[in-house]
Amino acid sequence: MSLSFEEAVAKARTFFRELGAPFVGRQEESMVITLSLICGEHAVLIGEPGTAKSAMVRRAANLLNARFFKYLLTKYTEPSELFGPLDIRALRKGVYARVTRGKLPEAEIAFLDEIFNASSAILNTLLSLMMERVIYDGYLELRTQLWSLFGASNKVPEEPELEALYDRFLLRTHVKPLDQDYWAELLEASWRIETGVLGEVKPVLSMEDLVAINSFALKVNLENVKSSLLKLLLILEEKGLHVTDRRKGKILKVIAAHALLNGRSVATEDDLIVLKYTVPKSLEDFERIQVILLEELRTRERVLKELNEIRTNVRTAAAKIKQLGPFDPRLTDYYKNLKIAKNKVLSLIKDFDDDEEVVKIANEIVSEIDDLLDVITAKLNV
Numbered sequence: 001m002s003l004s005f006e007e008a009v010a011k012a013r014t015f016f017r018e019l020g021a022p023f024v025g026r027q028e029e030s031m032v033i034t035l036s037l038i039c040g041e042h043a044v045l046i047g048e049p050g051t052a053k054s055a056m057v058r059r060a061a062n063l064l065n066a067r068f069f070k071y072l073l074t075k076y077t078e079p080s081e082l083f084g085p086l087d088i089r090a091l092r093k094g095v096y097a098r099v100t101r102g103k104l105p106e107a108e109i110a111f112l113d114e115i116f117n118a119s120s121a122i123l124n125t126l127l128s129l130m131m132e133r134v135i136y137d138g139y140l141e142l143r144t145q146l147w148s149l150f151g152a153s154n155k156v157p158e159e160p161e162l163e164a165l166y167d168r169f170l171l172r173t174h175v176k177p178l179d180q181d182y183w184a185e186l187l188e189a190s191w192r193i194e195t196g197v198l199g200e201v202k203p204v205l206s207m208e209d210l211v212a213i214n215s216f217a218l219k220v221n222l223e224n225v226k227s228s229l230l231k232l233l234l235i236l237e238e239k240g241l242h243v244t245d246r247r248k249g250k251i252l253k254v255i256a257a258h259a260l261l262n263g264r265s266v267a268t269e270d271d272l273i274v275l276k277y278t279v280p281k282s283l284e285d286f287e288r289i290q291v292i293l294l295e296e297l298r299t300r301e302r303v304l305k306e307l308n309e310i311r312t313n314v315r316t317a318a319a320k321i322k323q324l325g326p327f328d329p330r331l332t333d334y335y336k337n338l339k340i341a342k343n344k345v346l347s348l349i350k351d352f353d354d355d356e357e358v359v360k361i362a363n364e365i366v367s368e369i370d371d372l373l374d375v376i377t378a379k380l381n382v
Ligand SMILES: Nc1ncnc2c1ncn2[C@@H]1O[C@H](COP(=O)(O)OP(=O)(O)OP(=O)(O)O)[C@@H](O)[C@H]1O
Pocket: 022, 023, 024, 025, 026, 047, 048, 049, 050, 051, 052, 053, 054, 055, 056, 152, 153, 154, 178, 186, 189, 190, 193, 194
């Protein structure tokens, strides 16, 4: 059964919503995991202990009907623990083989906790597995069905030998502990989790669905965003946020996945927000990119922020206008400025006409402005 575009979008959204549902404040992480699955790419979650990194990846696996392999790496983990023990019977016949049942070579989705503990033997195998989906092992060349590999770690790797592994995670997110404002909610959520909410998960997505969703994502029209992406990459490079060549092109996939998740078959500048998950390398980068994107992109957050500023200005003006007597010359200035503000609101929401919240706020402001314009007209025509 193949999905229609709308069904693909609906399935991807359901997965995204369900993934984050039991957790407090983990929308970004749910987004990163969902986008990597849509792209068939790998993601790494970096954050201090106890921030629900493992819990989120486990939930993602439970929501997927897929062959899943998970393992916690230590410095002493042997290749056979991940790739399967050597097949002794085969070896006796002079054949080098591994018993891969239930191990990483057979997984569609994998989770390697503390991934940067990987020893050099494991590291080399992981590099080709992640890039080419092939395991080179002695004389063996094993083609695998790996779709996405998730990693978790308490820190960004600093060792040069881990650089190549880190680079293979197209998506990265810094999982931060929750702000105090969320602690009450956290207690409730943890309690629900402790008492078994996570245990009763039903899959909402199959590998077949993922393949279909992925092929829709690969058909998303990216023509409108390529030049903006280029411009942004140049700005970022100038500010010291370097993106390796491998990642530059791959970012387009994530942009396409974001468009799909938002129900669009054409990417817009809004989708460039995914640079937040694909550009940062160091922990400081995660903070810096937010600021840069907010400045450079007309993102939803930015539009909401500007709308709120306009609303505050309109309300300040309303208070002043009430105090002015009829025929006050300042009324004409207010009239002009309110007209400008109204046009600004209308132009701000141009790309957001299917966003209910943005449209609602904009309509409220416009009607406040219209009321004020009436008040001014009345005062000028007494
Ligand atoms: N944001 C959150 N919302 C709900 N529960 C949370 C949240 N953060 C942590 N918890 C609770 O804390 C538990 C611990 O999380 P988990 O073991 O996944 O952390 P971790 O980030 O993998 O830690 P480590 O780095 O030590 O492996 C979760 O199973 C959950 O019960």
